[in-house]
Amino acid sequence: MNKHPMTKEGADALQAELNKLKKEERPKITEAIAEAREHGDLKENAEYHAAREQQGLVEARIKQIEGVLSHSQIIDVAKLPQTGKVVFGTTVTLLNLDTDAEVTYKIVGDEEADIKHNKVSVGSPIARALIGKEEGDEVQVQAPGGNIDYEIVEVQYL
Missing domain, CATH: 1.10.287.180 (Transcription elongation factor, GreA/GreB, N-terminal domain)
Known part of the structure; x- marks a missing residue:
């Protein structure tokens, strides 16, 4: 299982x-x-x-x-090797390249996901786009309203 x-x-x-x-x-x-x-x-x-x-x-x-x-x-995210890569459990600060707005998400399990508290499921489109990337990378996220381009500003292992 x-x-x-x-x-x-x-x-x-x-x-x-x-x-x-x-x-x-x-x-x-x-x-x-x-x-x-x-x-x-x-x-x-x-x-x-x-x-x-x-x-x-x-x-x-x-x-x-x-x-x-x-x-x-x-x-326990704090015990993971801090490679700067986005992995499960990391907190990621993104810069929307179209609006210059910053947003921070924590990538969590399905049971913990809560968008009101900026916790996104590891299976969500935004998390899937971010996993494996690192600070400075640009990613495109498919959103219901169209694609959104972000730059990864910071990856934290909190």
């Missing part, structure tokens, strides 16, 4: 979420179910049904996180 790459930062965040779900959320829901049961008739007990639904969601998320972590190859 293929392991999917994940940054150490992403794995740590998932592990923290998993711990919170198991140690805080799960006991709260168990307590809410027990309390709702004491209210009698379960058929028309909204609190009971809401707690059971919440329990299902939490258990599903726990299973999902455990699955992701078990199929991940965790890469």
